[in-house]
Amino acid sequence: MPLDADQAKQEIKDFLNKKSGSKSKFYFNDFTKLFPDAKSREVKKVLTTLVNEGELVFWSSGSTTMYSLPGAGKHAEGED
Template sequence: MESGKVEILKFLEEKTGSKSKFYFNDFTKLFPDAKAREVKKILTELVKEEKMEYWSSGSTTLYGLKGAGKQAHGEGED
């Protein structure tokens, strides 16, 4: 699971300039041989560790680095 966490954080840090929030399916593409449930567990662990956060529009849930993006700046989280 630790290598999965590193892979996800690396992916997010590389994309920081272009996007700050990603769909669940964006992360499943990083692990084509893993089941969706396994990827979900990794993402949940990263959220629990406060390295990532959920963002919801009401109908869609996205994931991003904690404190990154326009939404965080607008809410005074930076």
């Protein structure tokens, strides 16, 4: 069954808002666990759409990419 993009976006935002007190950055696999029946490519498309819309931002350590809400935690431009 294909992933409903609008419903998935809302679930992702709800998940991030609920977890924002304890954690600011999340791995891609954290989101695939939210949608166990969906293909990982479908989840990736939803996350990319959220980044393009400004709802999420990428954070990269150089070897891994994580996702977070804008302004949550430290980001590359604010780190020394």
